[in-house]
Amino acid sequence: MKQINPQRRRTTVTIFFLLGVALLWIRNAPLALILPLWSHGDEIGHFDYVLKLERGKLPRPHEFIESSLFLLHKVCYDGRYIYGQRKISIRTPKDLGLAAYSYEANQPPLPYLIMAAFRASTGRTPDSSRKPSVTR
Numbered sequence: 001m002k003q004i005n006p007q008r009r010r011t012t013v014t015i016f017f018l019l020g021v022a023l024l025w026i027r028n029a030p031l032a033l034i035l036p037l038w039s040h041g042d043e044i045g046h047f048d049y050v051l052k053l054e055r056g057k058l059p060r061p062h063e064f065i066e067s068s069l070f071l072l073h074k075v076c077y078d079g080r081y082i083y084g085q086r087k088i089s090i091r092t093p094k095d096l097g098l099a100a101y102s103y104e105a106n107q108p109p110l111p112y113l114i115m116a117a118f119r120a121s122t123g124r125t126p127d128s129s130r131k132p133s134v135t136r
Contacts, residue, residue, distance in 0.1 A: 044069050045104040046112070052102065053109065053116045059102035 044065065051066045052059040 042104065045102070048102055049104045049107065049109075049112045050115045050119065053112050054119065058109065059105040061102055061105045063102045063105075064100055065102060 048065040048069050049059050051069070052063075
């Protein structure tokens with residue numbers, strides 16, 4: 001059986017690692033350049049999943065996001081990403097389109113269960129979360 005040179009193996013692993021990092025940079029750079037600074041991604045969808053698990057139910061894609069998250073979304077959501085320079089008014093969850101639904105419900109629940117357990121261990125419950133205080 002042929003022995004693999006440890007130095008060559010280390011070099012190969014390093015090359016593959018750096019290639020992977022470079023590919024991630026290439027893939028994500030256009031998105032980072034296009035989105036406005038400080039815009040949120042889909043964190044609200046992920047946090048909705050955690051809140052629903054904390055309340056003892058699995059999220060379903062056809063359900064609306066939690067009402068406290070809708071308030072946060074309503075304040076932070078900037079429709080100009082979708083509608084160009086035209087401002088949209090958000091009064092109900094339906095005004096947000098697909099962003100108002102539990103669109104992360106198709107994800108496996110284990111990471112969200114871990115996050116829900118972590119929040120429970122710190123004493124944060126869905127009802128102890130403060131209302132969003134974001135102003136524009």
